[in-house]
Amino acid sequence: MTLPGPPDTPRAEGEGLGNGPPLSDRWIDALPQAVLLTRAGRVRRVNAAAVRLWGVTQERAAGRPVLEVVRRHTLESLLGRGGELELEAGGRTLRCSATHDGDDAALIVEDVTEHRRREAELREATAVLSHEFRTPVAALRGVLEALEYDMPPALAQNFVRQGLQETGRLARLVEDLAVGFRPTRARTLPLAEAFARAERLLSAEVTGRQIRLIFGQDHLVRADPDKLLQVLLNLIENALKYGPGAQPIEVVTAMRGTWVEVAVLDLGPPIPDTESLFRAHTRGQGAAGQGSGMGLYIVRSIVQGWGGQAWAERREGRNAFCFTLPGVGGLG
Structure with missing residues (x-):
């Protein structure tokens, strides 16, 4: 590898014409990656991206030990041995690589956040x-x-x-x-329409488990029908999976101002940390069988997409998984 010469390297013919900097300075400063060049363990050149990354100008960096400029033993060691690594710094992900050519070495750092x-x-x-x-x-x-x-x-x-x-x-x-x-096909529909679709799709599982599925009062709502169905299916399937066998699952509704609240209630044991269940790839304690841990995360993402809220709580001895969606002034 041929590394650019230090600032006092003689210019080639035609280089640095006019009042601009030398050509070697211009191309290295144009790179988006931070580049630090050393000789015998001391800095001899930093480009413009390196100045922004480490906050040290070329004048202050030149001639200093590497550690005084990069301020990380990890990077100093990498420069000494060569190779590549990724590190987290100031909330950014940096991909770092180092290479050698005799006494000369180069450290290249790219922000891959x-x-x-x-x-x-x-x-x-x-x-x-x-x-x-x-x-x-x-x-x-x-x-x-x-x-x-x-x-x-x-x-x-x-x-x-x-x-x-x-x-x-x-x-x-x-x-x-x-x-x-996010929902993009919202329309006005009765909740009963979504309830009927969910009940039909879950009928085999409900019948096989000998569980009663009870739906509450109907309301007019504004939502994407497919997204609303997906929310209901995820919550009811969770209740079927984790609630006690042969116990009814109730889907209750209530007006909350201009919003409609829907809650899926089961008689399962109390859940110690309900909020964590809404994180991606998270399953409840003692969850059996296969599962992606994405169901409640999807529920919250969809509900927040139409401006509502999704949460879980303990309600009168039952687990309640709840969400809100825009109402349309009631039926009739």
């Missing part, structure tokens, strides 16, 4: 989509399995309608890959 943030968002989006795809895929599988058997035409047509409805949900989820997860 935004890159890592985008990677984290992509992982989160993948987890959310994986979780949200599970329900319509399972519903479609149930429809297709039912259609394998002979049945009255009216019943078969009902299954076909369910299959088409879930196919539509899948298509909209695919669109969400590009437009994000």
